[in-house]
Amino acid sequence: MKKLFACLAALFWGLSIWGQGKYTISGYVRDDKSGEELIGAAIGVNEMPSIGISTNAYGYYSLTVPKGKCTIVVNFIGYEMLSFPVDLTGSLKQNFNLTRKVKELNEVVVMSEKRNDNVTKNQMGVEKLNIQEIKSLPAFFGERDVLKTLQLLPGIKSAGEGNSGFNVRGGTTDQNLILLDGATVYNASHLMGFFSVFNPDAIKDVTVYKGSLPSEFGGRLSSVLDIKMNEGNSKEYEVDGGIGLISSRVTIDGPIVKNKGSFIISARRTYADLILHSLVSANIVRDSTLKDSRLYFYDLNAKANYNLSDRDRIFLSGYFGKDVLGITSFGFDWGNSTATLRWNHLFDNKLFSNTSLVFNDFNYTINNGSTTHPINIISKIRDYTIKQDYQYSSGNNNQIKFGFISTFHRMVPGTITTSDTNTIRKSLPIRNSVENAVYFSHDFRITSKLTVNYGLRISEFSLLGTAPFYIYDSYNLIDSVKNVVDSTRKVKSFVRPEPRASLSYVINEKNSVKASYSRNVQYLHLLSNSTTGSPTDMWVPSSYNTVPEISDQFAFGYFRNFNNNNYEFSAEVYYKNLIHQVDYINGAILNFNANVESQLIYGKGRAYGLELFLKKKYGRFNGWISYTLSRTERRFEGINDGKWYPAKQDRTHDISVVAVCDLSRRWTLSGTWVYNTGNAVTFPKGAYMIGNNVIFLYTDRNGNRMPAYHRLDIGATKQFAKKGHYESSLNFSIYNAYMHDNAYMITFRQNESTKQIETVQTTLFRIVPSVTYNFKF
Amino acid sequence: MKFFSQNISKRFDRNQICSLSGTGKLFPREPVKNCTAVVSIALILLASFGLASCQKVINIDLNNASPQLVVEANISNLPGPYFIKLSKTVSFSGITEIPAVKGAIVEISDSSGNKETLTELMNGFYRTRTLRGIPGHKYTLTIKTDGQTYESVSRMPYPVGNLTLGIKREVDYGHLPGGGAGDQPMRYVVNYEINDPGEYKNYYRFIVYFKNGIFNSHRAFDDQFHNGKIIADEFELHDTLNFNPGDTVMVELQNIGSGAYNFFRTLREGAGGMSFLSASPSNPISNISDDGLGYFNVCSVTDRMLIIPEK
Structure with missing residues (x-):
């Protein structure tokens, strides 16, 4: 440890030396019309192609340039390149405003060296999604969805038909950390997963890290999905909206004080229930119990920001969403809320600070639908977080990030109340815990060809407590801890170092190789016994029984661009080793079980694969092909005789093809095609009788496969002529265009007359056409 | 469309949905299939737009296992x-x-x-x-x-010395119609108190006989958190349409061994395996050696007659 500090000290000292004789240009890069900060815009020097940097998550950059004359070049995809001549005699604060490109048909693309970022940047296992890109793709029920678009990228797989849950490199859906403006979203799905909670109108940037996580992130094994909300137009008021078959949405944004601050409010609501009611009234759906049904979800995103000074900016953002489901004698509501207060501060042009206070809450309520004798089951997860990040740039070759995060988790797995007497009838034990981490990372360009990034995150997790805590040896109670009464006392703590490193070597402008290693730790575990995931799945903290899950991932990649950077190609291989994975014993009782930990067993996992990606980024015809060849296995004592067996998300082949074509100035056509091997499932191999009941005979877990899944979606967008400020477009989508009967589930039942056992396949969506009208003024 | 309508009414039958009826035993005694219900509503809605969602009988090769x-x-x-x-x-x-x-x-x-x-x-x-x-x-x-x-x-375990049983008829709060109007649905609940012996680990199972047939069996449970104390709880009787006041039912408490307990405990979960929501169905855990299936239940029995109360 001492040696490490000595090295760090030497390094900092070294960094300050290298800065001599040079000046720093720093500032923000923004959209000139809306004032919105641009994340990941490239800033370079025309005369010195080896100098370059990109804006951080807040649109801020800091570039070190030798004194004298040079031309600064700023680039961002979809925007006009900006050249800015300077004569540096001192450090300079300079903001850049970029102009969005007007869509031109016979556009001659101006080349810039920054178009090969994918090759030259020391970054692998990262996917960024351009919101504009999402907007032109076919949409399921007309609802554009960032999570579903992500699933078209290599290594990221859909958790099921129409499902917004995803598996990254063999991880389970709960091993993804989903952050909305820094706040954890525990359940990112609406309507049982068919839609995600992210309204694309309110989203600015989507980044998913599936390989080596930056040290500032942690707490999940597989991936981090970092979603940033729009800031709003700081120059003029705007209204955006859309009217679709099952939902409508509207967004209003504008300046609070012109060029000083802005706000955005975005809302969306589905009205499937209204349509259903009218279908029932019109006798099209003959099930009168559905007349009183409630079924909708809504989302509200709001964000405001204000520049207190040149150096200080504050942001306040929030999300509130809810699903409401109910029929006569049953109701089920769930939703997330998040709130983030953030303060960006520039100490000087080299040190950038970001302080966040975050609150997030996920809860669900199940009720019996009775107005006279209501009974409710309420479950909650609530986090309070403070996060401090520093970003220090010394020269263009050194970027240092460090900081800490501290989160208090409060989990209320289930409380039952009756309002007859307004009393709590029964309650599962509430679990409080604290998760802390400090981190450091250094991105160091050793030569113009070789860049290394190394970092360390040290995380600590403590279960706080009120006793009793029980200790089990697979089902059997062997010990208990009873004497803790103070709910703030730490009863069980874990400290885990998480080293991470990556290396990239640029062979030439077109070729590079990269390698990375990352250790991730997960302290919260999701217990789910369902195939698709449900809001009622229970999160449990690490405890006397369940220790933190750990994954070690090694990845290696080759990146190459072709044809003047018009085509990007990448090949990545990964190997992941997972320990302390959680599964449940055969016949486990998970829901509403106060002693749920007695139902768990622990084992290991491994996942490895090859990901190929070919993308055409520019031109009238663009899109990508992604292919993943992978294997994901688990090994648990007591399951399949302790041998390795395929995890349910194991899919050998996974292919996505995405194509977008600008037919004319008005029409854009798009199509996506996906194919994947079916999930591993457990089917019965026969049957027997116990008493008068047919019991199915199972021989091994996940020994069967669902049929292969494939589907083509097509979309067309017509842009109407602009009338004054008013712009509008019409989007047509067809989901599952060639009507392939994909198996959503396969079940077995005894035919009542023949007594034979039948295998029944259920297909959810044979074909789903939809139309959405979008407007903006 | 037809499938989903049928399915939804099936999903909402009294056994499956929310055993969170107002009886004190509020926790569903088996994993609640709420999510099944929710998925059904979600599906019916999406299906009504999704056009021609369907269910069909297919043939898949299940490479048969050798007889056991x-x-x-x-x-x-x-x-x-x-x-x-x-x-x-x-x-x-x-x-x-x-x-x-x-x-x-x-x-x-x-x-x-x-x-x-x-x-x-x-x-x-x-x-x-x-x-x-x-x-x-x-x-x-x-x-x-x-x-x-x-x-x-x-x-063979020793029979329980003290067993107190009662039966009552009460409003089924879990299944009230939305507005609370009309006939109130009623249900029968057996409540029990077992004086659990402290020196052994005990496993229990209730069986209810009505007119000489096994009519209800309540899930197996153990004394893991109540060793040597009084276990007081209750369970609902299903399919009670033929009950008349004055009829008798016999309630049998079986004190069973751990092997039989594991079998009966896991029988319900894995049994049928019809629920698509269970990601990894499995066989009930047997206590027969050499891959034999089923159970050997060596139990001691305490029984009581109960009279169906007046309406």
Whole structure:
């Protein structure tokens, strides 16, 4: 440890030396019309192609340039390149405003060296999604969805038909950390997963890290999905909206004080229930119990920001969403809320600070639908977080990030109340815990060809407590801890170092190789016994029984661009080793079980694969092909005789093809095609009788496969002529265009007359056409 | 569309949905299939737009497993004879004719040296002649068939000294119509108090007989968190349409062994495996050696008659 500090000290000292004789240009890069900060815009020097940097998550950059004359070049995809001549005699604060490109048909693309970022940047296992890109793709029920678009990228797989849950490199859906403006979203799905909670109108940037996580992130094994909300137009008021078959949405944004601050409010609501009611009234759906049904979800995103000074900016953002489901004698509501207060501060042009206070809450309520004798089951997860990040740039070759995060988790797995007497009838034990981490990372360009990034995150997790805590040896109670009464006392703590490193070597402008290693730790575990995931799945903290899950991932990649950077190609291989994975014993009782930990067993996992990606980024015809060849296995004592067996998300082949074509100035056509091997499932191999009941005979877990899944979606967008400020477009989508009967589930039942056992396949969506009208003024 | 309408009413039958009825025993005694219900509503809605969602019978190759022995064996502290049933597993196509195991040599011996070979009856049933179950004795069941020997050993627990039972008829809050108007649905609930003996680990199971047939069985439970204390809880009776005030039901409390407990505990979960929501269905855990399926239940019984109360 001492040696490490000595090295760090030497390094900092070294960094300050290298800065001599040079000046720093720093500032923000923004959209000139809306004032919105641009994340990941490239800033370079025309005369010195080896100098370059990109804006951080807040649109801020800091570039070190030798004194004298040079031309600064700023680039961002979809925007006009900006050249800015300077004569540096001192450090300079300079903001850049970029102009969005007007869509031109016979556009001659101006080349810039920054178009090969994918090759030259020391970054692998990262996917960024351009919101504009999402907007032109076919949409399921007309609802554009960032999570579903992500699933078209290599290594990221859909958790099921129409499902917004995803598996990254063999991880389970709960091993993804989903952050909305820094706040954890525990359940990112609406309507049982068919839609995600992210309204694309309110989203600015989507980044998913599936390989080596930056040290500032942690707490999940597989991936981090970092979603940033729009800031709003700081120059003029705007209204955006859309009217679709099952939902409508509207967004209003504008300046609070012109060029000083802005706000955005975005809302969306589905009205499937209204349509259903009218279908029932019109006798099209003959099930009168559905007349009183409630079924909708809504989302509200709001964000405001204000520049207190040149150096200080504050942001306040929030999300509130809810699903409401109910029929006569049953109701089920769930939703997330998040709130983030953030303060960006520039100490000087080299040190950038970001302080966040975050609150997030996920809860669900199940009720019996009775107005006279209501009974409710309420479950909650609530986090309070403070996060401090520093970003220090010394020269263009050194970027240092460090900081800490501290989160208090409060989990209320289930409380039952009756309002007859307004009393709590029964309650599962509430679990409080604290998760802390400090981190450091250094991105160091050793030569113009070789860049290394190394970092360390040290995380600590403590279960706080009120006793009793029980200790089990697979089902059997062997010990208990009873004497803790103070709910703030730490009863069980874990400290885990998480080293991470990556290396990239640029062979030439077109070729590079990269390698990375990352250790991730997960302290919260999701217990789910369902195939698709449900809001009622229970999160449990690490405890006397369940220790933190750990994954070690090694990845290696080759990146190459072709044809003047018009085509990007990448090949990545990964190997992941997972320990302390959680599964449940055969016949486990998970829901509403106060002693749920007695139902768990622990084992290991491994996942490895090859990901190929070919993308055409520019031109009238663009899109990508992604292919993943992978294997994901688990090994648990007591399951399949302790041998390795395929995890349910194991899919050998996974292919996505995405194509977008600008037919004319008005029409854009798009199509996506996906194919994947079916999930591993457990089917019965026969049957027997116990008493008068047919019991199915199972021989091994996940020994069967669902049929292969494939589907083509097509979309067309017509842009109407602009009338004054008013712009509008019409989007047509067809989901599952060639009507392939994909198996959503396969079940077995005894035919009542023949007594034979039948295998029944259920297909959810044979074909789903939809139309959405979008407007903006 | 038709499937989903049927499905939804099925999903919402009284057993499945929310056993969170207002009885004090608010926690559903089995994993709630709420999510099933929710998925159903979600599906029906999406399906109404999704056009032609469908369900069809398909053929898949399930590479059949070789037949395995299935044992259903019960002995208790009540006077015999006791019956043991032997059958085999079948592939799906053979489900209408479950083969009985004939010509097996079935023996039960106890820890005090008694040994008896059971007499074969029809259809795979075997019967004891003189054996009488005694609490505290250890019983060994040996089955020899097709050149293989299967075994199961279980000690007969002592019967519970103090058992208090009651039956009541009450408003079924869990199934009130939305507005609360109209006839209130009613249900029958058996409440019990068991004085759990502290010196042993105890496993229990309730069986309810009505008009000489097994009519309800409540899930198996143990004293893991109540050892040596009073276990007080209740369970709902299902299918009570034929109940009339003054009728009697017999409630039997079985004090069972850990092997039988694991079987009955996991029987419900894995049984059928019809629920698509269970990601990894499995066989009920058997206590028969050598991959034998089923159970050997050596139990001591305490029973009480209950009279169906007035409406």
